[in-house]
Amino acid sequence: MDFSFTPEQNEFRRTVRDFAEKVIAPRAEEMDETEEFPEDIVRQMGGLGLFGLPFPEEYGGAGADFTTLCIAIEELARVDSSMAITLEAGVGLGAMPIFLFGSEDQKQKWLVPLARGEHLAGFGLTEPGAGSDAGGTQTKARVENGAWIIDGSKSFITNVGTPMSLFVTITAVTGKNGNTQEISNIIVPVGTPGFTVGKKYKKMGWHASDTRELAFDGVRVPEENLLGAKGEGFKNFLTILDGGRVAIGALAVGLAQGCLDQSIAYAKERKQFGRPIGEFQAVAFKLADIATNTELARLAVYRGAWMADRGMPFKKEASMAKLFASEIAVTAAREAVQIHGGYGFINEFPVSRFYRDSKVLEIGEGTSEVQRMLIARELLGF
Amino acid sequence: MNVVVLVKQIPDPANPYELVDGRLKRGVAQKVMDPGDEYGVEAALRLVDQFGGEVNVISMGPAAAMEAIRRALSMGAHKGVLVTDDALGGADALATARVLAAAIKRSEFDLVIAGVESTDGSTGVVPQMVAELLGVPQSTFAKEIEAKDSSLTIKRQTAAGYDMVECPLPAVITVTAGVNEPRYPTFKGIMQAKSKPVDTVSLGDLGLGGDDAKPTQSVDAVNPAPERGAGEKFEDDGTGAAKVADLLKQLKVI
Numbered sequence: 001m002d003f004s005f006t007p008e009q010n011e012f013r014r015t016v017r018d019f020a021e022k023v024i025a026p027r028a029e030e031m032d033e034t035e036e037f038p039e040d041i042v043r044q045m046g047g048l049g050l051f052g053l054p055f056p057e058e059y060g061g062a063g064a065d066f067t068t069l070c071i072a073i074e075e076l077a078r079v080d081s082s083m084a085i086t087l088e089a090g091v092g093l094g095a096m097p098i099f100l101f102g103s104e105d106q107k108q109k110w111l112v113p114l115a116r117g118e119h120l121a122g123f124g125l126t127e128p129g130a131g132s133d134a135g136g137t138q139t140k141a142r143v144e145n146g147a148w149i150i151d152g153s154k155s156f157i158t159n160v161g162t163p164m165s166l167f168v169t170i171t172a173v174t175g176k177n178g179n180t181q182e183i184s185n186i187i188v189p190v191g192t193p194g195f196t197v198g199k200k201y202k203k204m205g206w207h208a209s210d211t212r213e214l215a216f217d218g219v220r221v222p223e224e225n226l227l228g229a230k231g232e233g234f235k236n237f238l239t240i241l242d243g244g245r246v247a248i249g250a251l252a253v254g255l256a257q258g259c260l261d262q263s264i265a266y267a268k269e270r271k272q273f274g275r276p277i278g279e280f281q282a283v284a285f286k287l288a289d290i291a292t293n294t295e296l297a298r299l300a301v302y303r304g305a306w307m308a309d310r311g312m313p314f315k316k317e318a319s320m321a322k323l324f325a326s327e328i329a330v331t332a333a334r335e336a337v338q339i340h341g342g343y344g345f346i347n348e349f350p351v352s353r354f355y356r357d358s359k360v361l362e363i364g365e366g367t368s369e370v371q372r373m374l375i376a377r378e379l380l381g382f
Numbered sequence: 383m384n385v386v387v388l389v390k391q392i393p394d395p396a397n398p399y400e401l402v403d404g405r406l407k408r409g410v411a412q413k414v415m416d417p418g419d420e421y422g423v424e425a426a427l428r429l430v431d432q433f434g435g436e437v438n439v440i441s442m443g444p445a446a447a448m449e450a451i452r453r454a455l456s457m458g459a460h461k462g463v464l465v466t467d468d469a470l471g472g473a474d475a476l477a478t479a480r481v482l483a484a485a486i487k488r489s490e491f492d493l494v495i496a497g498v499e500s501t502d503g504s505t506g507v508v509p510q511m512v513a514e515l516l517g518v519p520q521s522t523f524a525k526e527i528e529a530k531d532s533s534l535t536i537k538r539q540t541a542a543g544y545d546m547v548e549c550p551l552p553a554v555i556t557v558t559a560g561v562n563e564p565r566y567p568t569f570k571g572i573m574q575a576k577s578k579p580v581d582t583v584s585l586g587d588l589g590l591g592g593d594d595a596k597p598t599q600s601v602d603a604v605n606p607a608p609e610r611g612a613g614e615k616f617e618d619d620g621t622g623a624a625k626v627a628d629l630l631k632q633l634k635v636i
Contacts, residue, residue: 008569008572008573008576011456011567011572012567012569012572015566015567018566019566047565047568048566048568049568049569049570062568062569062573063570063573064569
């Protein structure tokens, strides 16, 4: 049993941490306040090769692996969740479907600019009436004169409304298989007539991440924009979700680590009754609990990543890692605010942002309840 | 244009330092390439991008200094030389300059770039000594570099602004932290650095002996700078300005 990262992965972790602390951290509070997507920072992340980490060099990638991507996401989240989710969604939801299910032509056309960090893309599954129950998908696509005609709408979509956004891959009903809907994936370029990228949502957290509603009104795209086989759109998406859950777990670990680091620094510096508050057991035990949970979540997340890199089935492990890491992250953020007392409630200290950023981890890419359902299904075989 | 960059492995300045017998404790866990050297590496990479050629990274230090060279290689430098020898422990600025000059001379070079001073030793004289030993001009404190085929123009940072200094190549220059924004290594760069050539050489390999490495200076004691006092407050009762002016005169500031 070997728990160590490679020397190159450790070196890379230091590099991403350095980048996050020098480039992102000084801007994080301002980004949280203005809720603006920082294109210059995301382009620098692209220059670092972050968006191409798990893809082969022939597609503009770095030829690293999923574990290395998780390291980058964790280090960004330690400083700022908005930039971490921009990376996670950019790779996991924007680029990964093209890499896994695209033809050679589609990979050259759509994957290469994403892997090089020149553009972003999103994935559109959720709809006003369809979330975890993707069977409720209303968006429809039909073929007419060699083109797909798409009508419908999508909710909570990441990375499609930025100046760097190139396309969105959507799930759409393309027919019927007996009683069930046939769902396919279609690539829709930003700027296609009839495709409206809506206003940014006002969110509790993840303020600098781009999240919008999308509307499709008679949108026409070439028939060749079908991604993967017709009718396999839902199955494809489920495949992507397993990796996405581990990556969200890595984001949660980073956030929890950030809470721990901030709290340790504060507990050493803040004095009450003549001594640093870290000397009081009430505070010290909180730190011990956050640290222990963060370490356990890290083990679960990187074991999931390790299994993914080896092509092992990791559905249950991915759900467990995501469930545990996101829940301990919310707890870590709440306790970090508590340790900071009044200063934890004002935005000058990062932990208040961490607290607001943490909640969505229990919701996005499958709620905690859905994770428990999936884990139970694996246990019971239903 | 073949550019040599001098780099040094130092204890991470982000961590607290410790002195043992007047010398910096170097056995600490986290060591990094001197952050000041990143500017030199970046400047060299830009020149080579512009004119072609290779960036050769040279360092003197214990075997672990290889990590500093690898860091420069992961940023994009092409090859490296590490001079490591037990006889070099405690080498002073002159001994270091002798060793670096001998290592530089082993191959053809057009330009040698170094930081203004190391972050740990801060002597700020090694590059100048290297230039003398190589018999080439030196041009220091560059905050901007412009190269032509056989000459170089730098803007030399001064207290008041900058001087324009031109010198023929080959030459030794030192660069300030304002000269550029160093790139971060990519994962691909880190992987590629593993297979780039690095020569590890000893004093003997450079044709030097133990006498060349002997320090000519020794540090007797190192003490932390005294903490700044609270200063003197002047209440302005109408004569405040005069009092401050008197004090400044007394201190020969005005």
